[in-house]
Amino acid sequence: MIPADFDYIIIGAGVIGSSTAFYLKSALPGSRILLIDRNHTAGAGNTAKSAALYRNFFSSQTSRALAASSIKYYLGICDKIHLDPIGYLWLFSKEQWENSQKSIRQLDPMKDDFEILGRDAISGILRINSEAKGHFPDVHAGIFCHLCGSLSAMALAQHYASQFVSVGGETSFDTDIKEFILTGQDSCYAPWDDVSVEGIVDREGNKYHAKQFIIAAGAWTHELLAPIGIASGILPKKRQLFALKIENTAQLIANPTKRPAIILPAGGVYIKPILERNMIIVGCADDLGQPFLMSDPEPDVRYFHNAIEPVLNHYFPGLSDYKLSLKWAGYYDYHWPDMTPVIESVANITWVGGTSGSGIMKADAVGRIAAAVLQGMEEAVLADGTKFEVSKLTLRDRNVEKEELII
Template sequence: MANGLKRTPGFFDFIIIGAGVIGSATACYLKKALPESRILLIDRYHTAGAGNTAKSAALFRNFFSSRTNRLLAGSSIKYYLEPGTKVQLDPTGYLWLFSKEQWNASRTAIHELDPEKNKFEILDRDRIADILGINYQAKGHFPDVNSGIFCHLCGSLSATALARHYASLFKSMGGEINFNTDIKEFIITGQNSCYAPWDNVFIDGIVDQKGNTYNAKEFIVATGAWTHDLLAPIGIASGILPKKRQLFALKIENNAGLLADSTSTIRPAIILPAGGVYIKPVFDKNIIIVGCADDLGQPFLMSDPEPDPLYFQRAIEPVLNHYFPELDFILSLKWAGYYDYHWPDMTPVIESVANLTWVGGTSGSGIMKADAIGRIAAARMQGHKEALLADGSKFRVSRLSLQDRDVEKEELII
């Protein structure tokens, strides 16, 4: 080409940018529905699910107050039971602990949920004490432990394995994948000559780090935390912003300081009532992985990608020491990634402008909803009004759009 850019052979029907859980699931369901289409999945890393997908705690839960969130997560979890061990699914359950104040604030939302259908039990302090060796008394910043929710349809899986599962299904159906391909910019029609408002403006191609261009009829951006930085320069406000997420792996001698009965097979993930601290047990490796919720002061930016040991010392260690005084641990590993917050309502978005669609804003619960989001995005790309989810339920595609958004406020936020 005259400007020195190299054009890759062929013209795709769809190009999906980002092979995290969301992009890979979307590619998979789109190819499944349109086997004759030429579809390209692109990722900057060497494999699927190697970006922020890999940096997540990869816990999953079906326990949300919002009907939309319950549908997205519940149907996705139902699907994940199928590949099961292939995605390292471990349905340990969640034990979500509430202080008296938190319980009073959440009680109404919880009592509206059907325990039978959503597979959870409400535990009082005695039943919590049967499971955990926990100090339930308040002290300083740390409130009491008053009630708990044991959610049976919760647990953990391997987020990278899940993304790879979808990417390999996609490939087995004839989908094309370009790894190590970092998309740097969009080519817009008329850009070189400055277009007018009545021009039919659309995305003509995308350019990678080596200057290769890729052309398609439709582009799908599933770039998670990078979405704002990619779309703002072409005038699209996605409402998706990055926020740093830090995780810390702690070596423990044994589980005695955590569980009431160290031989018990009930070994749930735990959400503590202070600072949003959560614990993912990996007892077969004598490890627990802990994370924590953030607030004012944590930038909405691709800022420092390093985990901060001081953050562990100040925001997590005191919480563990308070609630599990008998637990001995040593900080062994730490890493940081980015949430992709759709900050207006913390619920995923699928929206289009011209021939560009973005899928994201999973706001910390993307892995547990990826199957449903992939199906809904694929349905939207086919022009369908409804998507069929893994549990057989139907989901109106426009509910996740910005134009005709129809989602509920989530009351059960960690």
């Protein structure tokens, strides 16, 4: 049986908890660190539900720093995590293009590795209908981002978890944490008590004690922390993905040497092509109307037919022979309103989350920053050598811009 005294216990072995665990244990090899998850393996929560796309293309400087440095690390372990640098083709209507000029001018095509494409160049890549009709705007321009692609999110989480174990970290899977034991319970948490977490209790009644507790529970963060009086600022929102089998990939792609992930100008609909399996995965960046709740975890086929299929049919009129073969749903862990990760502490609890739909692509940086926070450092050194002031991601001294490019 595991229960014993630890220096740190991390609840949540998704990509964020596993990355944090690895960087913390690497920095503090003499400390006892336990990584806990209710699933049987690392990455089996929302990490496994993701589209697992990565990009360096964001509107906020903070997002770009977190993603670009993480991508740098991922490129170094590309085989292990099945990284495929397919690129992103972000499509804009005329109106969206004009409204985005201010953000685009802040980017550097050389450093950020992207090119701007007009309608003709886009037609050379995609069999797309560029004309507007009804709710669906025209396709006026595109940005082809080369430092983007897909990877295996499970493999990434498991890479961090196994590295953590290889440097002496301990894990406890199939361990569902139900409750915190707080000090000061006997005095009803009188304000002069120094209230902190003494331990945690799992579903079987086992107790685990540590000096510090790290909550990396993603979309479950609010559910865990609200009952002990912590407003984490992180809320869950359902997202769904649908896999379509397509008979002929030439109905979608004009140039088989280019097969980027595509962001369409309507409804935040995006496409991840897996052409070697004659498949595409489609999702949608819905917002208003989807509750900030752990509501129904099942994907809804009506959502595909009502919200996504009309967009696909409009922009890809040649795409006719497709079959819905798989569907699944998960939850984004949002930090509203800036859509940027949070690392904050109260007493001996630190929570790391709020990755707002881009946790896979930012996990390396977030793990390094969380490990620096837990060591009391003011700066973290990211994988590309840049220094990141850790207080920027706190709630108290937050200093980040709102991320506009959430899909």
